[in-house]
Amino acid sequence: MTTPARRRLMRDFKRLQEDPPAGVSGAPSDNNIMLWNAVIFGPHDTPFEDGTFKLTIEFTEEYPNKPPSVRFISKMFHPNVYADGSICLDILQNRWSPTYDVSAILTSIQSLLHDPNPNSPANNEAAQLYRENRREYEKKVAAIVQESWNDDEDDDVEEEEGGKTAS
Amino acid sequence: MSQTDMKRQLSDPASDATDSEDMEEDDEYANYYYDNTDDLDIDKPKKTDDPEYFEYTILQTEDAERLLNEEVERLCSELKMSPSLAKMLLHVGQWQGEDIIERYQQDQRKLLTESNVSCPKEMKEDSLVGSSPGCPVCAECYPRDKFMGLTCGHLFCPHCWDMHFRFQIEQGITMGIECMGQKCKILVPEDFLYSVLKDSKLRDRFSKLCFMDLIKGHPKLRFCPGPNCSVIIHAKEPRAKKVECSVCKSTFCFRCGIEYHAPTDCDVIKKWLTKCADDSETANYISAHTKDCPSCHVCIEKSAGCNHMQCSKCKFDFCWMCLGDWKSHGSEYYECSRYKENPNIANESVLVQAREALKKYLFYFERWENHAKSLQLEEQTLQKITSRINVKVMENEGTWIDWQYLQNAAALLKKCRYTLQYTYPYAYYMDKGGRKQLFEYQQAQLEAEVENLSWKVERAEITHRGDLENQMDIAEKRRQTLLKDFLEV
Numbered sequence: 001m002t003t004p005a006r007r008r009l010m011r012d013f014k015r016l017q018e019d020p021p022a023g024v025s026g027a028p029s030d031n032n033i034m035l036w037n038a039v040i041f042g043p044h045d046t047p048f049e050d051g052t053f054k055l056t057i058e059f060t061e062e063y064p065n066k067p068p069s070v071r072f073i074s075k076m077f078h079p080n081v082y083a084d085g086s087i088c089l090d091i092l093q094n095r096w097s098p099t100y101d102v103s104a105i106l107t108s109i110q111s112l113l114h115d116p117n118p119n120s121p122a123n124n125e126a127a128q129l130y131r132e133n134r135r136e137y138e139k140k141v142a143a144i145v146q147e148s149w150n151d152d153e154d155d156d157v158e159e160e161e162g163g164k165t166a167s
Numbered sequence: 168m169s170q171t172d173m174k175r176q177l178s179d180p181a182s183d184a185t186d187s188e189d190m191e192e193d194d195e196y197a198n199y200y201y202d203n204t205d206d207l208d209i210d211k212p213k214k215t216d217d218p219e220y221f222e223y224t225i226l227q228t229e230d231a232e233r234l235l236n237e238e239v240e241r242l243c244s245e246l247k248m249s250p251s252l253a254k255m256l257l258h259v260g261q262w263q264g265e266d267i268i269e270r271y272q273q274d275q276r277k278l279l280t281e282s283n284v285s286c287p288k289e290m291k292e293d294s295l296v297g298s299s300p301g302c303p304v305c306a307e308c309y310p311r312d313k314f315m316g317l318t319c320g321h322l323f324c325p326h327c328w329d330m331h332f333r334f335q336i337e338q339g340i341t342m343g344i345e346c347m348g349q350k351c352k353i354l355v356p357e358d359f360l361y362s363v364l365k366d367s368k369l370r371d372r373f374s375k376l377c378f379m380d381l382i383k384g385h386p387k388l389r390f391c392p393g394p395n396c397s398v399i400i401h402a403k404e405p406r407a408k409k410v411e412c413s414v415c416k417s418t419f420c421f422r423c424g425i426e427y428h429a430p431t432d433c434d435v436i437k438k439w440l441t442k443c444a445d446d447s448e449t450a451n452y453i454s455a456h457t458k459d460c461p462s463c464h465v466c467i468e469k470s471a472g473c474n475h476m477q478c479s480k481c482k483f484d485f486c487w488m489c490l491g492d493w494k495s496h497g498s499e500y501y502e503c504s505r506y507k508e509n510p511n512i513a514n515e516s517v518l519v520q521a522r523e524a525l526k527k528y529l530f531y532f533e534r535w536e537n538h539a540k541s542l543q544l545e546e547q548t549l550q551k552i553t554s555r556i557n558v559k560v561m562e563n564e565g566t567w568i569d570w571q572y573l574q575n576a577a578a579l580l581k582k583c584r585y586t587l588q589y590t591y592p593y594a595y596y597m598d599k600g601g602r603k604q605l606f607e608y609q610q611a612q613l614e615a616e617v618e619n620l621s622w623k624v625e626r627a628e629i630t631h632r633g634d635l636e637n638q639m640d641i642a643e644k645r646r647q648t649l650l651k652d653f654l655e656v
């Protein structure tokens with residue numbers, strides 16, 4: 001059955017393939033267009049560099065009037081990411097616009113890795129270290145970057161795909 | 168008090184009539200109260216020098232709609248704009264019509280931009296490309312002239328606008344619906360919405376929700392918070408004063424909508440109620456209904472509202488709150504309501520300070536709770552008196568007019584007790600100093616007279632009518648004095 005939400009998601013997928021933004025990738029899961037798997041590569045010149053962070057994106061039939069719920073599956077250490085992997089980002093909550101698509105969501109999260117917002121902390125420890133002890137913060141981030149590779153070893157297709165986009 | 172005592176007293180309204188002097192005196196009092204029945208019967212003060220005086224009217228939905236429309240029309244004709252835009256400006260500008268007109272005439276563009284109804288020129292954009300562009304939301308392609316948008320230039324297909332409005336209305340958003348553009352805060356005026364939204368059910372729902380939004384945003388209007396009551400209170404001035412709904416009879420503070428709380432102000436009472444709710448253990452500790460007589464130590468249960476207790480065994484008169492001798496409570500040195508702070512507290516350890524803080528809170532909380540309980544008991548007293556008067560009147564033992572003074576006394580007692588209860592949160596948050604001293608002095612005066620009145624109301628059958636009415640007068644005067652000095656107007 002095709003609904004406005006599904007039609008829009010097909011378009012999002014097409015756009016993501018035709019015009020892939022650097023450092024992110026995503027695709028609907030095999031038999032459910034409402035559930036996507038995505039990968040964000042740690043941006044250059046940030047402590048997250050070289051990390052490959054997996055996420056899931058869950059849409060409802062109210063998309064794009066309502067934002068999807070986005071969560072990191074890979075372990076994350078970031079001032080605006082909660083322990084369960086959900087993300088504190090305005091465009092995923094009160095500043096959502098129906099014009100955002102999957103590509104825009106992923107690049108927004110990518111830039112959040114670049115510029116954390118320590119004023120609305122979702123992870124107090126990360127926010128405090130980011131403000132007061134940048135070296136310790138970078139050490140902790142380095143640890144989860146390493147862990148993100150371990151995730152990939154017992155994975156297959158996505159890693160290869162990701163590798164291509166990153167290079 | 169025994170029922171038979173009460174009956175005897177009630178069944179003999181003319182007992183004083185045998186004494187002509189007494190009768191004269193009684194008539195004097197009766198006349199005095201006839202002149203002021205409004206002040207006693209309904210809690211709505213009428214006199215302008217009354218600190219609780221508050222002018223308001225009760226509106227039905229249609230009346231309130233008419234009132235809003237009049238304000239919208241005034242702005243329309245003054246500024247030559249559409250009703251839809253005027254409504255939006257009034258809602259965003261908290262219905263300060265004069266202020267809006269002035270700002271509009273000074274700098275039209277600035278006001279419209281600040282109110283999020285119009286976009287500054289430099290931010291306008293048109294993201295559509297080609298002669299048959301795709302909608303930024305659904306990606307369907309349409310001819311250019313099919314697209315619609317607001318002053319910001321964000322254009323979308325009618326279908327996507329419709330979906331957007333549906334979704335927002337389902338979330339209960341009406342006056343706050345924004346454009347769909349990224350980071351765009353431009354508000355959607357209702358004429359634009361109605362030009363898109365064709366579903367009549369949804370249009371209806373929008374108009375109903377919108378009305379509620381407008382009322383909630385209007386400083387001089389408030390929905391009655393009473394259960395299943397749909398009337399709207401229209402106040403002359405938006406103040407923290409007492410409203411009694413003539414439809415459902417609930418009373419509340421106009422500004423914050425919770426129970427009336429003079430002399431304490433809206434923010435302070437919220438703080439106090441939260442504090443009390445957080446501390447349920449304290450409440451349990453306090454709620455004990457029994458105490459030992461300070462003289463003979465027999466266990467005494469409190470069953471009436473009055474805090475002037477008399478031990479049933481040794482007849483010792485004492486105060487329920489502080490267990491002190493009642494004799495000292497009648498004097499100028501009444502100190503039961505005043506918390507005595509440790510003068511050396513600043514030099515004490517953190518632990519001692521914490522204990523002192525708790526002690527202080529408990530002192531005020533205990534009195535707050537105690538007056539609340541007394542109030543409940545006095546409500547029962549009022550009901551008992553009312554039903555007994557009913558019986559008397561039915562049995563032709565005097566008329567309502569003969570007995571009404573008893574009911575008035577019980578009603579006035581409740582009113583005074585209520586204010587007294589709400590003086591405690593006020594005092595708790597007050598800074599030390601001369602003003603607090605004055606407040607506590609007046610609070611103590613009021614408390615003493617309320618307890619005297621309570622004592623007399625409970626013993627109505629053995630209290631002389633003139634004596635009772637005199638006590639009513641004194642208690643109400645104390646209440647008025649305190650409110651005049653401390654109720655922020």
Ligand SMILES: [Zn+2]
Pocket residue numbers: 302303304305306307323324325326327328
């Ligand atoms: Zn569209």
Ligand SMILES: [Zn+2]
Pocket residue numbers: 317319320321346347348351352353
């Ligand atoms: Zn816009």
Ligand SMILES: [Zn+2]
Pocket residue numbers: 391392393396397398412413414415416417
């Ligand atoms: Zn009501």
Ligand SMILES: [Zn+2]
Pocket residue numbers: 407420421422423424425428432433
């Ligand atoms: Zn209030």
Ligand SMILES: [Zn+2]
Pocket residue numbers: 460461462463464465478479480481482483
């Ligand atoms: Zn005793």
Ligand SMILES: [Zn+2]
Pocket residue numbers: 486487488489490491496503504
């Ligand atoms: Zn006392």
